[in-house]
Amino acid sequence: xxxxxxxxxxxxxxxxxxxxxxxxxxxxxxxxxxxxxxxxxxxxxxxxxxxxxxxxxxxxxxxxxxxxxxxxxxxxxxxxxxxxxxxxxxxxxxxxxxxxxxxxxxxxxxxxxxxxxxxxxxxxxxxxxxxxxxxxxxxxxxxxxxxxxxxxxxxxxxxxxxxxxxxxxxxxxxxxxxxxxxxxxxxxxxxxxxxxxxxxxxxxxxxxxxxxxxxxxxxxxxxxxxxxxxxxxxxxxxxxxxxxxxxxxxxxxxxxxxxxxxxxxxxxxxxxxxxxxxxxxxxxxxxxxxxxxxxxxxxxxxxxxxxxxxxxxxxxxxxxxxxxxxxx
Ligand code: NAD
Numbered sequence: 001x002x003x004x005x006x007x008x009x010x011x012x013x014x015x016x017x018x019x020x021x022x023x024x025x026x027x028x029x030x031x032x033x034x035x036x037x038x039x040x041x042x043x044x045x046x047x048x049x050x051x052x053x054x055x056x057x058x059x060x061x062x063x064x065x066x067x068x069x070x071x072x073x074x075x076x077x078x079x080x081x082x083x084x085x086x087x088x089x090x091x092x093x094x095x096x097x098x099x100x101x102x103x104x105x106x107x108x109x110x111x112x113x114x115x116x117x118x119x120x121x122x123x124x125x126x127x128x129x130x131x132x133x134x135x136x137x138x139x140x141x142x143x144x145x146x147x148x149x150x151x152x153x154x155x156x157x158x159x160x161x162x163x164x165x166x167x168x169x170x171x172x173x174x175x176x177x178x179x180x181x182x183x184x185x186x187x188x189x190x191x192x193x194x195x196x197x198x199x200x201x202x203x204x205x206x207x208x209x210x211x212x213x214x215x216x217x218x219x220x221x222x223x224x225x226x227x228x229x230x231x232x233x234x235x236x237x238x239x240x241x242x243x244x245x246x247x248x249x250x251x252x253x254x255x256x257x258x259x260x261x262x263x264x265x266x267x268x269x270x271x272x273x274x275x276x277x278x279x280x281x282x283x284x285x286x287x288x289x290x291x292x293x294x295x296x297x298x299x300x301x302x303x304x305x306x307x308x309x310x311x312x313x314x315x316x317x318x319x320x321x322x323x324x325x326x327x328x
Contacts, residue, residue, distance in 0.1 A: 001294065002025075002026075002027055002028055002029050002290075003027060003028040003029075003071040003072055003095075003290045003293060003294065004028070004029065004031025004032065004054075004069045004070050004071050004072070005022060005028050005029065005030055005031055005032075005070075005071070005072045005073075005074055005097075005286070005290075006031060006032035006033060006034055006054070006056070006064065006070045006072070006073050006074065006094075007019065007030065007032075007033055007034070007074050007076055008033075008034040008061070008073055008074065008075050008076060008077055008085050008089075009034070009035070009075070009076040009077035009078075009081075010033060010035045010037070010040050010044060010076075011076065011077075013076050013099070014076045017261065017282050018074065018076060018282055018286075019044075019048065020280075021280045021282035021283040021286060022283070022286065024279065024280050024283040025283045025286050025287050025290065026287055027286075027287045027290035027291050027294060028071075028072065028286055028287070028289075028290040030048050030050070031050070031054055031069045031070055031071075032050060032054030032055065032056065032064070032067070032069065032070050033045075033050060033054070033055055033056070034055075034056040034057065034058065034061055034064070034073075035055075035056075035057065036057055036058050038057075041055050051069075053067065053069075054067065054069055054070065061085070061088060061092075062088060062091075062092060064089075064092050064094065065091075065092035065093055065094075070094060071094065071095060071293070072094060072095045072096070072097055072289075072290070072293070073085070073086075073089035073092070073094040073095070073096055073097070074097040074098075074099075074126075075089065075096065075097070075098045075099060076099050077099075078167040078173045078174060079101055079103070079104060079173065079174025079175075079179050079180075080104055080167075080172060080173045080174040081173075082098050082099065082101075082102060082103045082104075082108070082112075082174075083103040083104070083108035083109075083111055083112055086098045086103075086112045086115070086116075086123070087111055087112055087115040089121075090112070090115035090116045090118070090119045090121050090123075091115060091119060093119060093121065094121060095121045095122045095123075095124075095293050096112070096116055096121060096122070096123045096124070097123075097124045097125075097126060097286075097289060098112065098123065098124070098125055098126065098303075098306065099125075099126040100125060100126050100127055100183050100187075100306065100309075101174070101179045101180075101183045101306065101309065101310060101313065102125050102303065102306025102307060102309070102310055103306070103310065104174045104179070104310075105310060105314060106307065106310055106311055106314060109303065109306055109307035109310050110307065112303055112306075113303040113304070113307065116303065122289075122292065122293050122299050123299070123302060123303040124289040124292070124299045124300070124301055124302070125301045125302070125303060125305050125306040126285070126301075127187050127191075127301045127305060127306075128281045128282060128284075128285045129184070129187070129188060129191070129258070129259060129281075130187070130191055130300060130301045130305070131281065131284050131285045131288050131300060131301075132264070132277075132278070132281055132284070133277040133278060134255060134264055134266065134274040134275075134276075134277060135188065135191070135192070135255070135258070137274070138192055138246070138253055138255065138274075139191060139192045139194070141253060141268070142192055142193065142194070142246065142248075142253075143194060146251075147246075147248035147249070147250050147251035147252065147253060147268065147269065147270075148248045148249030148250030148251065149248060149249045150193055150229055150246060150247075150248050151229065151247050151248060151249060152229070152230055152231075152232065152246075152247040153189045153192070153193065153223075153229070153230070153231035153232070153233075153244075153245070153246055153247075154231075154232045154233075154243070154244070154245040154246075154247075155184070155185035155188055155189055155231060155232070155233050155234075155243070155244045155245075155258070156185065156233070156234040156235070156236075156241040156242065156243055157181040157182070157184040157185055157234075157235055157241070157242055157258075157259050158177060158181050158218070158234065158235050158236030158237065158238070158239045158240065158241050158242070159181070159236075159237065159239075159240055159242075160237070160238055160239065160240055161237040161238070164211070168180060168215070168237065169211065169212070169214065169215060170214060170215070171214040171215050175214070175215040176212075176214075176215030176216040176217075176237070177215075177216050177217060177218060177219055177235045177236050177237045177238075178216050178219050178235055178313055178316060178317065179313065180235075180237065181235045181236070181237070181259075182219055182221075182233070182235035182313065182316070183309050183313065184235075184258075184259045185231070185233035185234070185235060185244075186223070186233065186309045186312045186313070187305070187309050188244055188258065188259075189223055189231040189233065190308065190309070192244075192246070193225065193229060193231075195225045195226065195227070195229060196225070196226075196308065196328075197223035197224060197225055197231070197312060197328055198224055198225065198226055198327065198328055199223075199224045199315075199325050199326060199327050199328060200221055200222065200223055200224070200312060200315045200316045200319050200325070200326055200328060201221065201222045201224075201319055201324075201325040201326075202219055202220070202221035202222075202315075202316040202317070202319040202320040202326075203219065203220045203221070203320060204216050204218070204219050204320040205217070205218045205219075205220070206218060206238070207238050208238060212237070212238075216237075216320075217236060217237050217238045218234070218235070218236040218237075218238055218239060219234070219235050219236075219316065219320065220232075220233070220234045221233050221234075221316050221319070221320075223312065224325075242256065242257035242258060242259055242260060243255070243256035243257065243258060244256065244258035244259075244266075251268060251269035251270060252268065252269045253266070253268045253269075254266045254267055254268070255274055261281060261282075262276060263276065264276050288300055289301075311328055312328055315327070315328045
């Protein structure tokens with residue numbers, strides 16, 4: 001059986017990545033949509049053959065509880081709306097897939113985790129890189145000390161965002177570089193090292209302070225791990241960079257870009273090459289998550305993964321604000 005997925009929020013990620021990926025998945029399919037824009041509903045309905053009964057808006061969303069076609073609700077809304085819709089989906093008895101960043105703060109993350117536990121539905125966070133085979137192989141290299149002990153992580157993820165009037169510039173919507181791209185260095189550093197950071201020191205800067213007066217344009221931050229490992233991280237909505245570099249005691253590992261949808265590229269100091277291994281990272285992720293539900297197994301990227309990253313994000317904001325190192 002294939003699971004029916006309803007996408008909530010039909011913006012660019014749903015339109016250009018998730019919906020096409022759902023046509024490639026083996027274990028789930030696009031069964032429904034939730035949108036505030038009736039004209040979008042018409043276009044999607046035609047393109048993907050979605051029945052009238054499986055189209056919802058934000059007001060009648062809770063009626064999705066009565067729809068047996070929908071097994072999973074995938075929340076792909078602006079960051080400030082993740083908690084509200086993930087909690088509502090859980091109470092509607094649907095499994096929840098929630099995009100990164102999980103939510104705006106630790107409390108919201110805990111509310112989502114609790115709602116999913118109470119309603120006995122599974123919760124997956126959309127960290128596609130944890131499913132991605134090159135990233136997983138690098139994690140194995142580190143686990144097995146193939147290049148000696150891991151000494152330093154350098155990780156940067158950003159892009160130049162020239163848009164104006166977008167929610168990514170709005171603080172109340174969860175805008176800014178840290179929520180958008182900063183969670184990638186954090187999540188990859190935690191995932192690949194297998195360790196949890198104990199403190200963070202963060203700096204905030206902006207080339208366009210007039211545009212980025214509410215939210216962070218650029219953040220540089222150092223994560224300190226218990227055994228002396230440091231991660232030098234950077235994120236920006238003004239700078240194009242996307243690299244992950246591990247310095248180990250007997251060599252190094254590089255992935256650059258490490259987070260793009262396609263075109264991942266990298267190598268190790270002894271010549272191992274990294275290239276794309278899956279046709280669609282999103283299809284790969286959704287099939288893993290669907291299989292975990294169908295076979296009632298633990299999911300690969302549970303809510304706790306989103307929560308742990310948001311703990312770091314909260315501490316980083318506090319650090320940048322106060323100019324001090326903050327314990328996590
Ligand atoms: P987007 O701006 O393109 O889409 C957001 C959608 O939300 C739009 O359809 C918009 O109409 C709708 N919306 C509903 N209420 C809104 C409101 N009050 N204000 C603004 N928009 C509202 O954004 P996106 O790039 O599709 O990002 C959506 C989510 O997906 C974000 O949480 C983002 O972090 C995540 N995302 C994840 C990845 C990934 O690789 N995992 C990639 C891109 C985006």
